Amino acid sequence: MKKKLLGLLLTAAMAATLLAGCGGGDTPASGSSTGAKTYALVTKSAGNPFNEKEAEGFKQAVEAMGGTPVIQHPEAATADAQITVIQSLISQKVDSICIAANDENALQAALEEAKAAGIKICSVDSTVNTASRQVHVNQAGVNEIGQCLVDAVYDLTGGEGQWAIVSATSQAANQNAWIESMKEIIASDSKYANLELVEVAYGDDEPQKSTDVTQALLTNYPDLKVICAPTTVGIAAAAKVLQDQGSSVKLTGLGLPSEMAEYIGDDDAHSCPYMFLWNPIDLGRLGAYTSIALVNGDATGAAGEKFTAGDMGEYEIVTAGDGGTEIILGAPFKFDPSNIEEWKSVY
């Protein structure tokens, strides 16, 4: 009986401390109380070099404009982990959230809650659905990237033969959009009729898994000519596998110059003749300037609006393929043996 009473007391005390310990009403976040605005960036995962460069650019731009940047990496590259981060940012009463999404739709509930709390939302790099965002900061038009990659595959295969894709996770919104676009471009033009896409393999943006799926592709398709990896982690892993094995399979895709420098070359000793990417630092900076414009009221995310992105010049908000709006950074940039030396030290 006494024990029951004690148990009850303990429970009551537990509830009381929860109330007392963290009660006391909502106090404003440190950022907004000092007058400086707080701009948050949520990346896809920690340790992703592309995301880190993006975060660097974001931080630079926010600080240059006198704001406080908050960079948050989720504990895993999943939408669940990003929801946790968003919830925490709502508590902190940040002024804006700029997010590179791990899943297009899964963040909707959390981002709607953020929006209801007065936080401005934009996505960068990998989009969220139109209900969740005000505007998306796109590194390059989906079809421009698709076209670039298809032409590279066409060029490297010599116009015919088997090729495969090593992608990130199977639900990564941007990779899926590019792959879809590549498939459409190939289907729409008879010029590409002899290209045979044998498999889309998913390396989940993990170096080891990307290595494993590349090995599996080489084993399963002895006639494979080209691998296209539209992800920085995938391309680096695939490049190492191909070059270490002296494989005749050629590689292209989207990669970081600093990680890919040793694999880029026209001869047989190098696995990747050329690849593409945009500047992640600029992407992060544009994400920051967009956040600032949304918070200041210079932009609301409607198509046709124009705003000045600091020293990057003027950008226009346009209608995106999914019915929402977006801002396009620019066309993808080609890295080949002629310019890789210069770029590898940049990012």
Next chain:
Amino acid sequence: MAGKSGRTLAAVPERSLKKMLVSWEGMLFLLFIAVNIFCKCISPVYTFTNVLREMPKYLTEIFLLFPMAYILLMGEIDISVGSIVCLSATMSCIVSNAGMPFPIVLLAGLMTGTVCGMVNGLLTVKFRELPTMIITLGTQIIFRGIAEIVLGSGGTISLTNMDGFRKIAGKIGPFPYLFFLVILCAVIFTVIADKKVFGRRLYAIGSNERTAFYSGIKVNRMLFTSYTVLGLLAGLSAIFLTSATYGANTTTGKGFEMDAIAMAVFGGISTAGGKGKLLGGVISAFVIICLRVGLGQINMNPQVILIILGALLILAVLLPNITQHINQKRKKASKA
């Protein structure tokens, strides 16, 4: 208390307040208070409403803790629950997108979980010589594999009609419905473990399965029931998770099994079976949640948070062993 005539202090140990506070559950409770004060100090936004608002994501995992604790008490384990959550969430999304009414959607999620739990239970009972770690490792891969096949190449499914799910994600004041459901489950499962015959049998099996068997306890039935209940609650967890993500994908529920096991072990429930209390598991779950919320609010790197939690877990397992060791030494010393 000690003043009662004819009774020595040693005879009433489990009823004293001192014993209560130095028990593992008492220590955890003090730790819970300490963590809350700590978080309040480091984070200006660590308020009651904020903590409750950030909690639902973690609460969905606590459902798994209760039946997991039962299974651990019997000396077994289930590492497939994360996959069951994934498959249940996937199935309820599919049923919802097929235009079925919400009660059917709920049923689909719960039934999927229950069936998966029954599969685990059946395999455990039929192949008693196999370690359950291996059995559920197998089903972990199988259940998630099925979910991945059902999800197809995109690997993700989004709800087309969120009305029902929006409703269950609702709140009474600052308290999400989920909170009350978790507390209700906590009470039911704790009372059964501590006060009912079923609970006694769990401890009996965990202490010595053979003896339990020969004293007439239907070990197989106990195992089957517990695994099935774990499946059912994994289905429940999946439904609430879906209400937060409006969909499911191949990573849904990943790591839930380890989180549930960690909460239980931190709460003093031994993986070797027969030891520990559910109350400890429940308190430790809230200690972990509060710590994660607080550290998250000061933007601590989540990897560092995971390292802190891992270190705490090892400490939690080590501490009872160390104190036992010291006590034994002391006894030896006093004898000599």
